[in-house]
Amino acid sequence: MKYVLMLALFFAGYATAEDAAVREQVMTAKEAVLELNRDLYELERELLSPATTRAAFHITLNHGEYFEPLAVELSVDGQLELQHLYTERQVKALRMGAVQPLGDLNLAPGKHDISVTIRGVDHQGQGRELAITETVSKTGKPLIVELLIVDREELQSARLQLKYW
Amino acid sequence: MVLTLLGCSLSAVADEEVANVQTSLKPGDLVPDFTMPATNGFGQRLQEARGSYLMLIWLGNCDECSERLVRYQLLAESLEIEGLKGWFVWTPKGKRQPPNMRLPVLKYEEQWRQSWTFSDRPAVMLINADGRLDHLLTGDLRDNYQETEQVVMRWMSKGRDYQRPE
Numbered sequence: 001m002k003y004v005l006m007l008a009l010f011f012a013g014y015a016t017a018e019d020a021a022v023r024e025q026v027m028t029a030k031e032a033v034l035e036l037n038r039d040l041y042e043l044e045r046e047l048l049s050p051a052t053t054r055a056a057f058h059i060t061l062n063h064g065e066y067f068e069p070l071a072v073e074l075s076v077d078g079q080l081e082l083q084h085l086y087t088e089r090q091v092k093a094l095r096m097g098a099v100q101p102l103g104d105l106n107l108a109p110g111k112h113d114i115s116v117t118i119r120g121v122d123h124q125g126q127g128r129e130l131a132i133t134e135t136v137s138k139t140g141k142p143l144i145v146e147l148l149i150v151d152r153e154e155l156q157s158a159r160l161q162l163k164y165w
Numbered sequence: 166m167v168l169t170l171l172g173c174s175l176s177a178v179a180d181e182e183v184a185n186v187q188t189s190l191k192p193g194d195l196v197p198d199f200t201m202p203a204t205n206g207f208g209q210r211l212q213e214a215r216g217s218y219l220m221l222i223w224l225g226n227c228d229e230c231s232e233r234l235v236r237y238q239l240l241a242e243s244l245e246i247e248g249l250k251g252w253f254v255w256t257p258k259g260k261r262q263p264p265n266m267r268l269p270v271l272k273y274e275e276q277w278r279q280s281w282t283f284s285d286r287p288a289v290m291l292i293n294a295d296g297r298l299d300h301l302l303t304g305d306l307r308d309n310y311q312e313t314e315q316v317v318m319r320w321m322s323k324g325r326d327y328q329r330p331e
Contacts, residue, residue, distance in 0.1 A: 071202055071277075085200040085277060088207040 053106040054142040057082060061094040063151040067128060067158035069094070069120040072147070074102065077113050081105055086120075102147070107138045116147055118160055130160035185275060188284040194298050196221075196290070201254065201271035201280045204263040209252060209271055216294050218244075218321065220251045222306070225287035228261040236310050237289075238268050240317060247321055248294075256282060289313050291320055 057074060061067075068091055074082040082103040086094075094100060115133040122128045130149065144165040151158050190196065200210040211219075220241055224230065234253060241251025253270045255263045263270050273282045283290070289309065291300040300316050302309050 070208060083276075083278065085202050085208040085210075085279065087200065087210045087213055089213055091207065 051142045052140045053108060053138075055105045055107040055138065056142065056144045057102040057105070057147060058145070059094070059100045059102050059147045059149070060098075061091070061149045064091070064095045064149065064158075066123045066151050066156055067120050067130065067149055068122075069118050069149065071120075072102065072116065072118045074147075075115045076105065076107065078115075099146075107143065109138050109140055111135055111137050114145070114162070116160060116162070118147070118149065122157065128157075130158060132160045132162060134162050136162075136164070185281050186284050187281055190283065190290075190298055190301065192298050192301055195296055196292050196298050197281060199280045201273060201277065204255065204270045204272050205266065206269060209269050211292075211296070214250055214252075214292070215296050218247075218249045218294060219290075219292040220249060220317065221290040221292060222251070222253045223283045223286040223288045223290070224253055224255045224264070224306075226258075226261075227255055227264060229264060231264040231266060233306055234264055234266060237306070237313070238266055240314055241268055244317070244321055249317070249321060254282070256286075291317065 059069075059072065061069065069086050071085050072083065073080060082105070084100075084102060090100070113133060113135050116131065118130045120128055120130070136143065136145070146163040146165060148161050148163050149158055150161060187197065196211060198210065198212045200208055202208040220237070222234070222237055224234075227233070237253075238251065241249055245251075251268045253264065253266060253268060254273055255270050256273045257263070263272065273280055285303045287306050288301060288303040289306070290298055291302075293299045299320060302313055302316065
């Protein structure tokens, strides 16, 4: 009886060790799959939006006391490319310092005219429009542009400027 | 600079793109997301109304038709404390002017890619907290008011009365 019990314990210990090895193999396989997935995602991003043509646009609101955005439209070389409508919650988030990724575009290296129009209301509730047009030179590196709405205390108004990262 | 990404609420303009005209929405369907500007304040996004009951009123031919909508507005306001929101959707045409309401009057314009319109206007959509269409009442808003009021009352008292088919 004693030997049977010892044998059973031996096999139980062996089975546990085998289970652990299998679990480890499964974990390794899972990690490999996750890594592969990440590589594929990066490859896809590279193919869809390679650095040579990648242009990313973000919006920020500095204070936002004199201007609340309601809608934004961005055109490149006269072609409307990006647009967004704001809800109250989104404007609150911008006021708290959020950076909104407006969108990514593919731009060929060279010069491009970027026009941005932001419609909104001023601190008195009157409709206002901020607009800017700038010519940018796209190089082989990614172009990252921040559309910055800045309060102008002295004029009690706001202006829009483009900042290149 | 530290990027504070706002996730789905502020990003991905592209994924908001939907067909511009909805023709086949029926009770039980998930109502596609939209964002529309309002004639009287901030724009509204459907997804941000999740968690509340929403009475979405699609206006037909409306030129300053505030009078026609007053009862709907009062109905929505009286149930606001129970979690009901009320939005009107107005479509500009010619020299028509939007109604002057306290509730948001959304303006459908084709130029906004993240918005859509409902083909069978006028109509009242009752959308539950999960974003699913529970009731759809089409036809003249004046004629349909009594029925809408009854349905809304029943709907709000029962909570979600639509059971998703298996």
